[in-house]
Amino acid sequence: MPRKPPSMKPYALGAGVAAAAGLLAFASYTATKPADREATGSSAAAPAFAAGSAPASAATEEGARSEPGEPARRDARDALAVGRADAPVVLIQYADFACGYCGKFARDTEPALVEKYVEKGVLRIEWRNFPIFGEESEGAARAAWAAGQQGRFREFHRAAYAEDAKEKGFGKDRLAALAREAGVPDLARFTRDLDSAAARRAVERDQEEGYGLGVASTPSFLVNGAPIAGAQPLETFTAAIDVAAAEAGR
Structure with missing residues (x-):
């Protein structure tokens, strides 16, 4: 079972943010091996996912701004995101x-x-580190952040999620090997960043945001605030993105 955080700091919404974004209940996958899920045919129900319960982010360098109550950060400097900061649709992924x-x-x-x-400017994908499986998960989350400080988050993400990669674990030697595979240029800096207070704060921020929204298992997604449970088929995501893009006038 996913572990609970040692503390869950409540998010204070800014003045004028409506509390009307009530609870959106959905069934969420428990993050176990795909083979395990397929063999049992079962899935676990997650607590209600309250979309829109995180504070709005500040304006970015490009002038994009999240709507009040929208957890999308739209920070043009976010090394763990891909896509335009002002894209009409933002998919947020909470993952381990x-x-x-x-x-x-x-x-x-x-x-x-x-x-x-x-690639067409319609979607932005923002990553949130949401480690729930212990110390190695947390180490991998910090390593991903550290790789991002040198512009190699996407490459690290690809290497860490390669077929059977997680079966090799995420000990320190393995994280260094993944950084080399990802082409992180300065491995000494990567090691320092991995264990830094800044890395821990960044991961904690993502976790607190997720727990504040009601995320209890991985993967969990928001598409312009609408939740999607688990690794659904491609068509589930394209349908949600198309609806959100249409609502945004794209």
Whole structure:
């Protein structure tokens, strides 16, 4: 079972942010191996996912701004995001590198979304580190952030989610090997960043945002605030993105 955080700091919404974005209940996948899920045919129900319960982000360098209550950050400097900061649709993913279904999404679905929507300026994908499987998960989350500080997050993400990669674990030697595979140029800096207070704060920020929204298992997604549970088929994501893009006038 996913562990609960040591503390869950409530998010204070800014003045004028309506509390009307009530609870959106949905069934969420428990992040176990895909083979385990397929063998049992079962899925676990997650607590209600309250979309829109995080504070709005500040304006970015490009002038994009999240709507009040929208957890999308739209920060043009975010090294863990892909796509234009002012894209009409933002997909936020809460994921763990030790999660089998997160890897399935990364390999089978995300590349198609990047080609179909991100490259056309319609979609932005924002990553949130949401480690729930212990110390190695947390280490992998910090390593992904550290790789991002040198512009290699996407490459690290691809290497860490390669087929059978998680079975090799995420100990320190393995994280260094993944950084080399990802082409991180300065491995000494990567090691320092991995264990830094800044890395821990960044991961904690993502976790607190997720727990504040009601995320309890991985992968969990928001598409312009609308939740999607688990590694659903590509068509589930394209339908949600098309609806959101139409609502945004694209």
